[in-house]
Amino acid sequence: MKHIAHLIRASLLILLGTLLFAPHTLQPVFAPFAPSPDVAMYTQNSLAMLTAQHLILVFSSLLISVVFGVGAGVFATRPSGRPFLPLSRAIANIGQTFPPVAVLALAISAVGFGFYPALIALSLYGLLPIFEHTVTGIEQTSPLVINAAQGMGMTPAQQLYRVELPLALPLIIEGIKTATVINIGTATIGATVAAKCLGEVIIAGLQINNTAYVLQGGLMVGLIAVLIYDAIGWLQKRLTPQMSQG
Secondary structure (H helix, E strand, O other): OHHHHHHHHHHHHHHHHHHHHOHHHHHHHHHHHOOOHHHOOOOOOOHHHHHHHHHHHHHHHHHHHHHHHHHHHHHHOOOOOHHHHHHHHHHHHHHHHOOHHHHHHHHHHHHOOOHHHHHHHHHHHOHHHHHHHHHHHHHOOOHHHHHHHHHOOOOHHHHHHHHHHHHHHHHHHHHHHHHHHHHHHHHHHHHHHOOOOOHHHHHHHHHOOOHHHHHHHHHHHHHHHHHHHHHHHHHHHHHOHHHHHO
């Protein structure tokens, strides 16, 4: 099974690399979906450049979501912050409650078109899974472990950084992984507010009724999401080896 998984992973990487750096070689594959073979491949902008900008948007928003999500999760599980847990959860839910398009529309009025409204929308959208996984991970820490840490004379800060967060790390990473995959797909809507991303390819295809463009953009987003999900899963096992033993 491992050999099959490695083969699939390598095949996906090769396909993504071909789309990024030698898309013309796939023209016969996409030609049946285009109005004519001459417009089978998207050429208005470099696919590699759009992919890089797409990932910059995703990981910039993810960094903001991690800082605020983990920070709010830690605060809400402290004795002084526990009364604010319902309010923190309600704030974290905003990104999931409002459609990203609505958040984009509101953000445009504040920061204009381009990168920043998409960044705001994605940061809000990725907040909930990270916050919830942080809270759940910390709250699942065994009381016996907490009592042992207190018995060793650890301060509350030492207890948090040496015991609670390390034990919660598997769930926190799971939340980050979920938020990453969600935002890779959602980031495509950034093209509607002039943010450079792979959504530009999809929207171009919709505007001129060229299914080949839509397939290219969708395929690249899907490949990136699968490969990054797989990479974070690998990192998750490396950072938390106990998971692979359970």
